[in-house]
Amino acid sequence: MTPTERIRQGLARRQRAEKRFRVYGIVAILLGMSFLLLLFGSIIANGYKAFGQTYIELPVYFDPAVIDPQGTRSEDALFRANYWALAKNALYQQFPEATERRQRREVASILSEGSALDLRAMVQENPELIGTTRDIWLIADDDIDMLMKDYIDRTLPESERRLNDRVIAYVDRLIEAGIIERRFNTNFFTAGDSREPEQAGIFGALSGSFFMLLVTLLLSFPIGVGAAVYLEEFAPRNRFIDLIEININNLAAVPSIIFGLLGLAIFINLFGLPRSTAVVGGLVLTLMTLPTIIITSRASIQSVPPSIKEAALGVGASRMQAVFHHVLPIAMPGMLTGTIIGMAQALGESAPLLMIGMVAFIVEPPQGFTDPATALPVQIFLWSDSPERAFTERTSAAIMVLLAFLIAMNATAVYLRKKIAKKL
Amino acid sequence: MDATETLTIPLTDQLSEVDFAAGQKIAADHATVGDVTCKNPSMRVKEVDVFYGEKQAIFNVSLDIGSNEVLAMIGPSGCGKTTLLRCLNRMNDTIEGCRVTGQVEMDGQNIYSRKMDPVLLRARVGMVFQKPNPFPKSIFDNVAYGPRIHGLVSHRDELEEIVHTSLSRAGLLDEVKDRLDQPGTGLSGGQQQRLCIARAIAVSPEVILMDEPCSALDPIATAKIEELIDELRYKFSIAIVTHSMQQAARVSQRTAYFHLGYLVEVGPTKDIFTMPKHQLTEEYITGRFG
Incomplete structure (x- = not known):
């Protein structure tokens, strides 16, 4: 038998295997989509009347x-x-x-x-x-x-x-x-919020989430990007840096409620910041978001072709100029993507906020960072616990609002990722 | 891949291994053949060893880069020619674990001394890389970047002047003058490499280092770059690493042959290619290994 004949014999088997694999893929996607539809469908069916x-x-x-x-x-x-x-x-x-x-x-x-x-x-x-x-x-x-x-x-x-x-x-x-x-x-x-469902709204929770995310963004983006740039471009390769790296990766996997406990112990008990406020919530979410931002920012810096940096160094740019003029602009969409994903995580987070008292019943929408506030996911948690029938639909409606924000944020992230792919 | 590369006759692995092992011993046993110095050098390499971690890549190399001449550095892969080239503007600083001993002098000053700022050094010793690497910015900004960061110009007019002269010296101006605001990455490979040369000469360096500048180009683009190199030597000193012996023969005045980290032979290009003195040089240029 010649090699060609042997190859031809096996061809049908290979094609069948490929077809089978495609079917598996399609089934997996359909299953995932149907669960998603079920989730969205039930939430919308429950909530649209609100x-x-x-x-x-x-x-x-x-x-x-x-x-x-x-x-x-x-x-x-x-x-x-x-x-x-x-x-x-x-x-x-x-x-x-x-x-x-x-x-x-x-x-x-x-x-x-x-x-x-x-x-x-x-x-x-x-x-x-x-x-x-x-x-x-x-x-x-x-x-x-x-x-x-x-x-x-x-x-x-x-x-x-x-x-x-x-x-x-x-x-x-x-x-x-x-x-x-x-x-x-x-x-x-x-x-x-209100004890009476017909008077309850999400504006307070939305404002709380807004102030909190603002604190988180203002802190975690510069700190995260700064840390990533230093670790990637300036840090010497030694054991100490390796240790830091391992710890950052570990922090990304720590359950969020632990960050809440930390926030309670450090920010509220030690530093004496007021309880139930957006500033403490923002700080806690910053701790939680930082590892995500650092890891994605580093990956995005690594994906910049080293030849660009060499070119800059070759004409006499200092290391900082090479990084800030050439590496960062190319890495920026990736970093923003990571930041937005981190922010979306932070927006949907409720467990750490329970620890720092943002689960309190607060009627007045917060006017600033130090007013008592609650957040959208916590509001959902509170309403889902309320006995009135009218709160059931409000819970679903609040989830719809939260999902709308999350989808908008993730869509922005996808858009930015497409943009970087086009650029390189 | 350069077209001329195919001329070397491939040997079986076994034979070339024997040759390499023998070659290393021969190279290590002998001092460099030929005169490593030259009149009026723009840079002098003195007894330089380079290590990557534990591994030594360059063994006790001394070599002058002459003014207004093209020095070709040739040798089989892994012989350390690129490593030595990158020592000349301290690009090796960016490589983790790379250590350089010995001296590289420019104007009588060791460029590895603490007093020397690599930023200044790299402005005086420009570099063109193996793969064209224009910035993802406009053609104008690519060339203007060097003068801008070094503060060489105070007016927009001056900057435009420099950009135009540099592009014209790199033989690119006529092709791109109508689209200076287009991205440099949109040019063809050969144009990109000439853009990189224009970028390097825009800061008026004294020496230009070229690391296999034509290895990613087709023969026509290669011919253009070679022509350009020949013109540039009247203004700059040039050190070029190349895999193509034909290219070395065409563009250079002096040639240095490296073998596994040793500088085996240096001499005027025509002598090296017509009557090499060292056994290894002869074997390499006649295509016994490569």
């Missing part, structure tokens, strides 16, 4: 006798006034037959107490409203919202429902009158 919220349109009479009986129009008076009474009165007018105390309480339970806050904000902004009557969309209670979103089963016996028959009848009358509807839930994006 972007809508039930409101009731009522003619509200800004009664001067209730808001400001003395007629001082002082800020303090406008702040302290009983706006809840205004909202309730507006609703009572829809149900004139409800005169008893118990009936009135049930009618009032349709409205969220958050509507009083909305009315206060309106009056504070425009005191001219006092004495007039306006049609205003008032926010409904979360149970009514759940009823409107078909999460409450009307066929269940009354005792197993959160809403009794009378309240449901009131709501049905509002539906008939056409003054109750689901509108875009701006509250979700502009409010801080």
Whole structure:
């Protein structure tokens, strides 16, 4: 048998093996994609309704006798006034037959107490409203919202429902009158956390995450890139540097909760930085992100062809000039990619933040680095733990927002990587 | 790969191993044949040994680089010619574990003394590498980089002047003058190498070191570079490492033959190629090994 014949005999077997391998690959990808779709699908199915919220349109009479009986129009008076009474009165007018105390309480339970806050904000902004009557969309209670979103089963016996028959009848009358509807839930994006689901929003958590990531970025990028450049271009090759290298690689694998404990012990207990703040969170996430940034930055510096550096040295550039004029610009997209991936990790991190008290219930969105704050993943953790039905969909909605940020960040990283590939 | 390389007759591994072992003994046993000095040298290598870690790559080499002449350094692979070339502008500093003993003098000063700053040295001793390595920047910026970092110019006009002269000396100006803002990496291999030569001469060095500058080029581009080298020697001193004996014969005035870290023979190029004195030189140039 000639070699050609032998090769020909084996060809079919080789081709079959290749085909099989391709099928394995496709199956693996399909499996991965289907799990991803399942994850995204279930989150979106659970959460998309949270972007809508039930409101009731009522003619509200800004009664001067209730808001400001003395007629001082002082800020303090406008702040302290009983706006809840205004909202309730507006609703009572829809149900004139409800005169008893118990009936009135049930009618009032349709409205969220958050509507009083909305009315206060309106009056504070425009005191001219006092004495007039306006049609205003008032926010409904979360149970009514759940009823409107078909999460409450009307066929269940009354005792197993959160809403009794009378309240449901009131709501049905509002539906008939056409003054109750689901509108875009701006509250979700502009409010801080709340015990009442209809008043809870992710703005506080987003601000906390923003301040935290800003601290992380400002610290970890220069430190990480500086360390990578030094280790790659200037450090002597000796055991001490080897030791540092091993430790950096080890740090990348340390569970993040350990960094939280470290932050608690060092930044809060030793340095006395305030608890639950973005600055401490940022510092802890910096520790966690640094190894990632150093490792990817070093890899990106190593991928720069050494001939470029030699060329620079050859015309008399100093080592620093060669690095800063030629190596860093080429390595920069890779470094940015690493930084963004590190930042995305930091954005999704919750365990270390629990350790430094960022798990606290914080209503006011933070205004700065030293205000008590929480972060998006921690907010998700908090909401997922809440018993109210309306928090379930808010949890999913918050996850959607977090995922959107993560996808945007990773897409930027991919874009930068493509850019560097084109350049070389 | 240079076209002329194929002319050497390949020997079997066994035979060449015997030859190399014997060759090393012969090279080690004899002092360099020929006159290593020359009148009016721009650089003098004196009793230089180079080590990479434990391994010695250069053994006690002394050699002058003459002014306004082309010195060709030839020899079989691994003979240390590139290593010696890189000693001349201290590019070996960047290699981990590389150690140089002995002296390399320029203007009577040892370039390995503490007083010598490699930045200044490399501005005076330029280098052209084996593979064309333009910066991923515009053609203009490639040439302007040296003058810029050394602060040689104060005006944009002066800088443009230098860039144009350098490109013109490198024989590249006519081909690129309309696209100086295009990336240097977009040029052909031969053009890139001439761009690298232009970049090297833009800082007006005294010596130019060339490490097999044509090994990655086709014969036509090679011919252009060789022509260029011949013109450049009126202005600069040039040391060129080459694998091609024909190239050495064409462009150089002096030739040094290296063998396994020893400088075996130095002499005027025509003498080396017509009547080599040393047995190893003769064997190499007649193609017994290479």
